[in-house]
Amino acid sequence: MKRASAIFGSAIFLVVAPGTIVGYLPWTICHWHFDPPLLGFLSFRFVGVLMIAAGLPVLLHSFARFAIQGLGTPAPIAPPERLLVNGLYRYVRNPMYVAVSLLIFGQGLLFGSVRVLEYGIVVWLGFLAFVVFYEEPALRGKFGKEYEEYCARVPRWIPRLKPVEPLRQ
Numbered sequence: 001m002k003r004a005s006a007i008f009g010s011a012i013f014l015v016v017a018p019g020t021i022v023g024y025l026p027w028t029i030c031h032w033h034f035d036p037p038l039l040g041f042l043s044f045r046f047v048g049v050l051m052i053a054a055g056l057p058v059l060l061h062s063f064a065r066f067a068i069q070g071l072g073t074p075a076p077i078a079p080p081e082r083l084l085v086n087g088l089y090r091y092v093r094n095p096m097y098v099a100v101s102l103l104i105f106g107q108g109l110l111f112g113s114v115r116v117l118e119y120g121i122v123v124w125l126g127f128l129a130f131v132v133f134y135e136e137p138a139l140r141g142k143f144g145k146e147y148e149e150y151c152a153r154v155p156r157w158i159p160r161l162k163p164v165e166p167l168r169q
Contacts, residue, residue, distance in 0.1 A: 006067040006078075013075045014063050018096075021123060022059075022103045026116050035112035044109045051106030059099035061088060076134075083143045085150055090163035093154050097127040131156065 026032075038044045065087050066073055070080025074096060088095040101124050108117035139147045153164045 003068065003071060006071050006073060006080075009073040009075065009078050010063050010067040013073050014059075017075070018059060018100055018103075022100055022107075026104060026107045026113075026119065029115045029119055030107075030111050030113040032107075032111060034110075037112050038109060038114070044112070048106040048109030048111075051102045052110065055099040055102030055106060058088060058095050059103065062096045062099065065089070076138075079138075079142075083139070083146055083150065085146075085154075088159075090154065090160075092159040093151065093156050094127070094131060095159075097124075097131065098157060098159070101127070 063074060065084055066080050069086070070082050070084050072078055072080030092098055101120060104120035104123055105117060107113070108115075108120055136151070143150075154160065
């Protein structure tokens with residue numbers, strides 16, 4: 001896939017998939033209305049803002065990496081041609097799913113919405129199932145030993161504090 005097509009495809013997928021999962025669906029749940037802070041702790045709102053502030057740049061950076069370096073999109077119908085093993089992918093194997101989860105849970109805490117937090121759990125469980133039963137087997141099939149080595153060095157969900165040395169550039 002050419003870089004321009006990958007960038008365009010990634011941008012469209014960003015609006016459609018994460019835009020729906022992180023924006024539209026939480027809005028339909030709570031209409032971004034501020035309920036009282038969870039458990040009466042105003043600090044939960046601050047934590048929610050921090051989670052949103054951390055998640056958004058991670059999501060955007062990850063999408064850009066897919067297009068610019070991977071020459072593909074995050075969409076399963078147009079996957080990257082290259083295994084991404086640099087940037088944020090040196091810390092965690094699934095920065096997009098981590099970012100989306102941060103954004104949803106951050107909204108739940110910010111708006112004091114238990115229903116958004118419950119929705120976040122359902123989304124994360126969906127990500128877990130998708131990664132374990134589809135994505136990882138597909139990547140093993142496509143990239144073989146290179147992906148196996150990557151999996152052995154980089155955690156699936158909880159980012160490392162120190163990045164691994166790049167496997168290749």
